[in-house]
Amino acid sequence: MAQVHPTAIVDPSAELAPTVSVGPYAVIGAGVHLGEGTTVGAHTVIEGPTRIGRDNRIHPHASLGGPPQDMKYRGEPTELVIGSRNTIREFCTFNRGTVQDAGVTRIGDDNWIMAYVHIAHDVQLGSRTILANNATLAGHVHIGDWVIVGGLTGVHQFCKIGAHAMTGFQSHVSQDVPPFMMVTGHPLEVRGFNIEGLRRRGFSKERIAQVKQMHRLLYRDGLRLEQAMEQIAALQDDLSDGADDVRLMLDFLRGATRGIVR
Numbered sequence: 001m002a003q004v005h006p007t008a009i010v011d012p013s014a015e016l017a018p019t020v021s022v023g024p025y026a027v028i029g030a031g032v033h034l035g036e037g038t039t040v041g042a043h044t045v046i047e048g049p050t051r052i053g054r055d056n057r058i059h060p061h062a063s064l065g066g067p068p069q070d071m072k073y074r075g076e077p078t079e080l081v082i083g084s085r086n087t088i089r090e091f092c093t094f095n096r097g098t099v100q101d102a103g104v105t106r107i108g109d110d111n112w113i114m115a116y117v118h119i120a121h122d123v124q125l126g127s128r129t130i131l132a133n134n135a136t137l138a139g140h141v142h143i144g145d146w147v148i149v150g151g152l153t154g155v156h157q158f159c160k161i162g163a164h165a166m167t168g169f170q171s172h173v174s175q176d177v178p179p180f181m182m183v184t185g186h187p188l189e190v191r192g193f194n195i196e197g198l199r200r201r202g203f204s205k206e207r208i209a210q211v212k213q214m215h216r217l218l219y220r221d222g223l224r225l226e227q228a229m230e231q232i233a234a235l236q237d238d239l240s241d242g243a244d245d246v247r248l249m250l251d252f253l254r255g256a257t258r259g260i261v262r
Contacts, residue, residue, distance in 0.1 A: 068121030
């Protein structure tokens, strides 16, 4: 049986795996599923429909699965889906999706989400990201794998941040941030690419040099975006294990919805 503190309130329809632990005064609502090994801290509230995977660590006072903060919401059945092995620190708020989008707010695996982070409706958060204290993701934001979002950063609705990118402290993100780039400020500026992050993830010197070349084409050579994309595409044949990095960049640029920060 799951270990549920006597002061916690768990709806009879909630599904808790046998190795789940629920702390004092937590509230687990109807339509909630908690996977094996997940721990729920004191005073946490989880509303359904919400599905949470294995081995998550949810710290006290988090509020997960609440209805979207969207005035168009009329009680439609939407959900929050959280993967496995995430750390969710104190006072985080994650909202369910809306029918104006896919209806799902989705959190991947192995994310490190610090205190007071807000994840709004229909956000799609990848895996192995770090969201520092008070980072705020507005509705419909997409965040790629390995992204670092700096403390007190605000991300405008519908913006996208590509994989391996990093935002600095108090960044105001109102345009899409291409993969690998480092941005900061208000107005937002690209200050380089995330070379240290790539080294830590085992990128070879050759792959890093290719990312540096993509950064130069986009931000240093004075090219129009279309010209830069053509020259980036030509890099695919230069390095066999870097072809995926080039495709990642091109796919992002082609799918940018708010224009890229430039």
